Amino acid sequence: MAIDEANPAEKPSPARMYDYFLHGDNNFAVDRAAGDAVIGQVGELLTKDVVWENRNFLGRVVQHLAAEHGIRQYIDIGAGLPSQENTHQVARRSVPDARVVYVDNDPVVATQGATLLSDEEKRITSLLTADLRDPASILEHPGLTGLIDFDEPVALLCVAVFHFITDDDDPDGILRAFRDRMVPGSYLALSHLNADEAPDEERAKMEAIYRNATSPMVFRSFGAIEKLFTGFELESPGLVPTGLWHRSGDTNRRMYGALGRRN
Numbered sequence: 001m002a003i004d005e006a007n008p009a010e011k012p013s014p015a016r017m018y019d020y021f022l023h024g025d026n027n028f029a030v031d032r033a034a035g036d037a038v039i040g041q042v043g044e045l046l047t048k049d050v051v052w053e054n055r056n057f058l059g060r061v062v063q064h065l066a067a068e069h070g071i072r073q074y075i076d077i078g079a080g081l082p083s084q085e086n087t088h089q090v091a092r093r094s095v096p097d098a099r100v101v102y103v104d105n106d107p108v109v110a111t112q113g114a115t116l117l118s119d120e121e122k123r124i125t126s127l128l129t130a131d132l133r134d135p136a137s138i139l140e141h142p143g144l145t146g147l148i149d150f151d152e153p154v155a156l157l158c159v160a161v162f163h164f165i166t167d168d169d170d171p172d173g174i175l176r177a178f179r180d181r182m183v184p185g186s187y188l189a190l191s192h193l194n195a196d197e198a199p200d201e202e203r204a205k206m207e208a209i210y211r212n213a214t215s216p217m218v219f220r221s222f223g224a225i226e227k228l229f230t231g232f233e234l235e236s237p238g239l240v241p242t243g244l245w246h247r248s249g250d251t252n253r254r255m256y257g258a259l260g261r262r263n
Contacts, residue, residue, distance in 0.1 A: 010030070011030065011212065011213055011214050012028075012030045012031045012033070012034035012035075012212070012213045012214070013031060013106045013108070013213065013214050013215075014078075014164055014210070014213055014214065014215050015078070015079075015080040015104050015105075015106040015108070015109055016028060016031040016080075016106065016108065017031045017034055017035045017038070017213070018051065018080050018160070019031075019080055020032050020035040021035060021038075021051040022051060022052070022055065026108070034209060034210075034212070034213060037209050038206065038209055041202070041205040041206065041209065049243075049251075049252045050252055050254050050255050053241075053242045053243040053251060053252065053255065054159060054160050054191055054242050054255050054257070055085075056242075056243075056247075057159065057191055057242035057243070057245055057255075057257050058086075058087070058157065058159045058189075058191075059085055059090050060245060060246050060247065061157070061159075061189045061245070061257075061259055062074070062087050062090040062091050062155075062157070063090050063091075063093070063094070064246065064259070065091070065155050065187060065189075065259075066090070066091040066092075066093070066094035066095045066098060067093075067094040069153075069185075069187070070094075070095065071091075071095070071098075071153055071154070071155045071187065072091075072095045072097065072098045072099060072152075073098070073099050073147075073148050073149065073152060073153065073154040073155065074087050074088075074091060074098065074099070074100045074101070074154070074155045074157060075101050075103065075138075075144065075148065075154060075155070075156050075157065075178075076100060076101065076102050076103065076157040076159075077103045077104075077132050077138070077156070077157065077158050077161055078103070078104060078105075078132065078158065078159070078160065078161030078164070079102040079103060079104055079109065079157075080104060080106075080109060087100050087102070087157065088100040088121060088124075088125050097124060098124070099124045099125070099147045099148065100124070100125050100126075100147075101125075101126045101127075101128060101143065101144050101147055101148060102125070102126070102127045102128065103127075103128045103130050103132070103138055103144075104127075104128075104129065104130075105129065105130065105131040105132070105214070105215075106129075106214070107129045109127060109129070110127040110128065110129045114127060124147065126143040126144065126146070126147050127143070128141050128143045128144060132158075132161060132165060132174060133165065133169045133174065135174050135177035135178060136177070139177065139178070139181060150181045150182065150183065151183065152183065153182075153183060153184075153185040153186045153187070154182055154183075154186050154187075155186065155187045155188075155189065156178050156182065156186070156187070156188045156189070157189045158175075158188065158189065158190040158191075159189060159190070159191045159257070160191050160192070160193075160255065162190060162192050162218075162220075162228060163192050163193040163217055163218050163219065163220065164210075164215035164216065164217065164218065165215075165218065166216060166218055167218070171228060172227070172228070172230065175188070175228060175230070175231075176231075179231045179232070179262065182262050183262070184262055184263055185261070185262065186261075186262040187232075187259060187260065187261055187262065188229060188232045188259070188260045188262070189257070189258075189259045189260075190225075190228055190229065190257065190258065190260075191242050191255050191256065191257030191258075192220055192225045192228070192255070192256060192257070193217070193218075193219050193220070193254060193255055194219070194220070194221070194222055194225065194253065194254060194255065194256045195219035195220055195221050195224075196221050196222050197241075197253040197254055197256075198219060198254055203219050206219075207219075222239065222256065225239060225256055226239050226258075229258060229260040231262065232260025232261060232262055232263075233260060233261050233263050234258050234259070234260050235258075235259045235260065235261060238258055239256050239257070239258040240256060240257070240258070241253045241254075241255065241256055241257075242255045242256065242257040245257055245258070245259075
């Protein structure tokens with residue numbers, strides 16, 4: 001079901017651009033124009049590779065957490081719209097009663113996402129409009145506190161979201177707020193654009209396009225990405241290109257991801 005083009009957005013949204021890259025129809029003309037600008041600058045093949053490998057990384061992480069560790073609580077931040085093969089669908093193959101909270105700062109995600117969930121899915125799934133830059137707005141939201149029990153392990157999924165958080169937004173402090181609520185045996189999954197692997201010209205073009213979006217794009221070095229896992233022990237294979245996490249073969253190296261355990 002496509003969103004209502006009679007109510008166009010003024011600025012492109014990373015969430016809706018992501019939907020466009022995934023060939024969804026939950027996006028506005030302004031999002032498609034910005035997405036086409038990205039494709040025009042870095043190429044359609046690279047754009048598709050990065051987006052789909054990141055998407056598949058999310059699926060493999062959730063499958064691993066549910067099937068291998070029995071995790072039954074998930075907070076998916078910057079989730080975008082709950083389309084096919086999203087967190088709740090993957091987790092519930094192994095843990096049928098897995099509870100999932102989707103969070104995005106784009107209100108379209110909550111309003112439109114609700115139409116994509118069945119009545120049964122809504123019972124143990126919540127979609128929140130909140131901003132990661134204000135972690136208390138998420139942690140204290142009734143839509144989260146009504147589903148998530150922080151006395152039990154929880155998986156925090158920050159897939160392709162922190163490269164929209166600037167240093168001034170204090171990414172370490174944001175993650176600390178969540179980590180302090182998470183009991184041992186909880187997990188952080190995170191993926192991020194790697195500055196070390198992106199040519200300077202490509203980075204400059206991407207940053208310029210997202211400067212006009214609702215959130216800027218921030219590339220970080222391998223070391224800076226790894227630092228985001230402070231307080232978590234990385235599981236094998238560590239911080240690697242998302243296409244190589246629990247998978248082998250050819251891959252691009254623009255997006256890196258890892259899974260860390262709270263000890």
